[in-house]
Amino acid sequence: MSQTFQRLAVAPAYQQVSETIEREILAGRIKPGDKLPTETALAVQMGVNRSTVREGIRLLEQSGLVRREGGKRLTASLPHYGELASRMSRAMVLHEVSFLELWEAAMALEPATARLAAPRIGPDLLAQLADNLARTEETLRKGRSVVELDIEFHALIAKAADNKALLLAREPTSLLFYPAVGVLLRKLPQAGKRLLDAHRQILAGLERAHAETAESWMRKHIVDFKRGYAMAGIAMDRPVEQIAHDLSPRRRTPAA
Amino acid sequence: MSQTFQRLAVAPAYQQVSETIEREILAGRIKPGDKLPTETALAVQMGVNRSTVREGIRLLEQSGLVRREGGKRLTASLPHYGELASRMSRAMVLHEVSFLELWEAAMALEPATARLAAPRIGPDLLAQLADNLARTEETLRKGRSVVELDIEFHALIAKAADNKALLLAREPTSLLFYPAVGVLLRKLPQAGKRLLDAHRQILAGLERAHAETAESWMRKHIVDFKRGYAMAGIAMDRPVEQIAHDLSPRRRTPAA
DNA sequence: GGGGCGTCAATTGTCCGACAATCGGATAAT
DNA sequence: ATTATCCGATTGTCGGACAATTGACGCCCC
Incomplete structure (x- = not known):
């Protein structure tokens, strides 16, 4: 046999x-x-x-x-990170990744990213982050969704960390995690203020090239999301499903 | 304009x-x-x-x-993790990821993975880890390359962490990082013993479901690699190139 | 009755030839 | 110099064709 x-x-x-x-x-x-x-x-x-x-x-x-x-x-051509990441996140959706799993991954990746970014970030990205912060504040005041801005904020930090391996590792998770956070923001309005606050502190840490501050505030920031989920009574161990369904409407490459 | x-x-x-x-x-x-x-x-x-x-x-x-x-x-079908990961790592090679980048990513991912694995690992995976350890010892004694075994050791832990997002995030990095470590092992024979020691300690931590131990030894383990690179005088900021070239000879799926 | 075997239609992998649309570039006209 | 015109090369799509392989069915033998 x-x-x-x-x-x-x-x-x-x-x-x-x-x-x-x-x-x-x-x-x-x-x-x-x-x-x-x-x-x-x-x-x-x-x-x-x-x-x-x-x-x-x-x-x-x-x-x-x-x-x-x-x-x-x-x-x-070199494979574009964006396409790879969005393929990976689609795969994760199909594999029914839960919010908890995303959160744990974010917990491992985001603080480390912030820490690396602190000593490396340049004025250009700092300005973009400041701008992002302003738009977030504005959008929040209008009561609109800040999910895209949240994703962008963290992506900018990842860019500042200047680490291609980390960039690629966190992107797929991030594409699913922050939309899942969006669900929370709709249910728990006060979470918006906390998010903005955390972003401010993180930026402050980055501006002073203070790795500890950036990292620890990022950690608090991520921890907050889990606390929010618990507070809002959303099930964390269930698949995030197609929360991020309408992202990445990628077609053939537009001319450079 | x-x-x-x-x-x-x-x-x-x-x-x-x-x-x-x-x-x-x-x-x-x-x-x-x-x-x-x-x-x-x-x-x-x-x-x-x-x-x-x-x-x-x-x-x-x-x-x-x-x-x-x-x-x-x-x-x-569901996209297989293995294929996704090996595609990502090929992309990283093309983008000329450096050892330092991989190391930083591993620093973020591996200790967190070990920490999560500690309370979740079951007897089956523990046995596989023990077996892996034995084979590593044996292979080391024969003076042969333990790269595959090293990859397997860490992959088993990632499996035990039971987190699909993290699994997928770390795999591509791991596929490049450990082969890059292999370069070190050939240059610095005593590194093999340190690797084995670290694996032993990590496993011990996991067996006792002691997250702290598993995490901190994993951290030491990864830190060691960087130290080794420095000691051996290998350039860390240069692309890892096609170190992992002959991995993943994947063809059409063999019948189930 | 169940397991093995041949038959046969369905399906895939590959090939051939064809053609409209578009592109790159050269040439002519304004 | 810019615009218009033309031409060959190349891509995207189509139609049809055929050998090899597969899946399913029915048949036979134990």
Whole structure:
């Protein structure tokens, strides 16, 4: 009854096409920005039909290694963080991630991000944060949703931390977490003031390049959300579902 | 000189096909595991050619929402974490992430993961960790590379933390970080013993469900890597490059 | 009756050829 | 110099075709 034989892997041609081109890019023989050969040329070189090449190209296109600008020639490209992150967050939704899980992840990521950002942030991002803060205040006064602004605030800090690994690690969680926080803000109006307050303190810490302040206020900020959920009596262990459903209406890349 | 007009987005048909099917899945009208209609049926329903449908399917296939088991009928599916993570780490390599960035991310993620794992880990994973430890010891004695085992050790802990958001956040970093640590282990043989020691302490903490111990030893463990890099005089701010090049030789899914 | 085997239609993977629309660029006209 | 016109190259989509493989059904034998 031994399971001695595995399925022998015969990859369809279109997959091999994709892998072949991918290897060329990964190995650096085709650099981001370079134009790839035309479909017909690829088909001839690889000895397959153009239709097959096209299917292979679709795979690369979705993985972000290749991109069609406008409607013309194919160019190699670096996968965009935004697309990766939004794909990941969609995956998380499908896997029914709960608010608690998001919160725990945010607890690990956001304070650390703030701490790193403090000594590295420059005047430009500080100004953007200040502007974000002002708009948040304004929006809050009008009683409108500050979810996008909240996401932006934290994303700006992540940018300031200047760490691509961390940026990519936190983005998917953030895309789901803050919308989930939005639910809270609607239920618990006073949470808005607390959010604004925390943002102010965090910014203050960053302005003084004071890592401790930035980190600890960020921690309080995140802790607050969980407290808010408890206070509002929202179930934390249930899937966040499609709260963030209408985000990322991504189509073909608009010209640069 | 105002940039008033954006490129108006005309999505090609194959992309619309992909988006249409994706919406059906995201909305839950097609559930993971369900079989999708045949290519011809889809083509007829959407009023496009089968080739076009196929190209659309490739997009979905790459995003993991759809999967072809063996060689037959198309089924909806949840994106696999492993594939997502390895795609992300490839992206990070292309973006030339440095060891320092990975280390900072690991510093944020791993101790928090260990802390969460401590009260949640079950006997099964504890046994697997113990086994991993034994194999690590053995492998180290033989002077062979423990990179895979190291990755596995930390992945097991992440599994024990039972947090999908965190699992997904740390995996891509981990896939690059530990191979980068492998470089260190080859240069600095005594680091192997320190690694083993740390793993032992972490496991001990987990066994006693002592979050503090697990977390603080994990922190020491990660800090050690940076110290090792400094000691070995390896540049930390340079891209990790294709250290993890031969990982993830993923082809089409072997039959279940 | 149940398990194994052949048959057969359905489906996929690949190929071929075709054509309108669009693009890049060169050339001519204003 | 800018605009208009033309031409070849390339992409997006289509139609049809066919071998290989699969799934399902029915048949046969024990």
